[in-house]
Structures are given as structure tokens and as C-alpha cells.
Amino acid sequence: MMARVLRRLIVAVLAFAGTAAGAHNFHMGIADISYNERTGNTEIVHTYTSHDVSTLLTNLYGRNFDLGQADSEQPLRRYVEKQFRLAGPDDKRLPLQWVGIKADADSVVIFQEIAGTKLKPGTRIHNALLIDFLPSQKNTVNLQTDGTVQTLVFDQDSIDQTTR
Numbered sequence: 820m821m822a823r824v825l826r827r828l829i830v831a832v833l834a835f836a837g838t839a840a841g842a843h844n845f846h847m848g849i850a851d852i853s854y855n856e857r858t859g860n861t862e863i864v865h866t867y868t869s870h871d872v873s874t875l876l877t878n879l880y881g882r883n884f885d886l887g888q889a890d891s892e893q894p895l896r897r898y899v900e901k902q903f904r905l906a907g908p909d910d911k912r913l914p915l916q917w918v919g920i921k922a923d924a925d926s927v928v929i930f931q932e933i934a935g936t937k938l939k940p941g942t943r944i945h946n947a948l949l950i951d952f953l954p955s956q957k958n959t960v961n962l963q964t965d966g967t968v969q970t971l972v973f974d975q976d977s978i979d980q981t982t983r
Contacts, residue, residue: 849865869922
């Protein structure tokens, strides 16, 4: 329950920050990774500032992207799948499935899942989303598998971390 309240608070802060400043000096993202008992899937929800994601895609592909349009999803998917991955304790890459995105003027929410899998301690997370593009980018990952939440912060000095 506390994790959900914290998650909503952080998302609200991100949304407000995006609204308050057209160009901003801080760059952050958040991902929630949780096991869904009902479906048996691990669900990943990333939230990033629309401005940062749009600027990244423009820089990568040399044209403007409207994140609300269908033609922006494939380039974003390619980038996310390159920069974010999970590997089990055996170092074998876990099969992340793309579910989709939801974008508005303030934020981009990216949905992924791993079907029929609960993450184990020793899972390796590689999260370099936007870090390659924005040197000051900080990505927070909240991982919840068995009730407790583990929080990891990714930046230029730490794009690979192992869960406990």
C-alpha cells in the first residue's frame, strides 16, 4: 500500500515538474517492476518526461516525433529494448514483451512485461534509458516481488545493478 502511495506521489511530482518547466535542468525517470499474482507476470511500468523522450528521438532519427502518434512507438520501442534489459541470476536475458505506451504533453509511460515469471534475487537490471543522451539523467527503479520494495538508482556510474 505504501509503495503505491509513494509511486503516485513520484508520478505526480514528475507530471508537475514537466508542466512547470518547458526546458528543465533535472532529468529523471522512474520504473516500477512488480509481480502480478493474478496473471503470474512481472510487469514493468516506466515513466519519463515527454520533452526528454521527444528530444532524444529527434536527436536519434533527425526528425520531430509526436509521441501521441502511432509512428513514434516503433522508434521508441527500439531504443527502450536496447537500453533496458533484465537478466536472471544465471545471466540469461529475460524475455521482455512490449505492451505499449501512453503519452501526453507531460509524460511518456511505457509498459512491458515478462510472462509467467517472478524475478528472483540476483536478477541483473541494465537501465541506461536516457542516460546515454542526458549526462545528468537519474532513473529510479522500484522493485516489488514479495511485498517489500527494493529501490535502485541508475545513473552514468551505475547502469547495471543486481537485485537482492
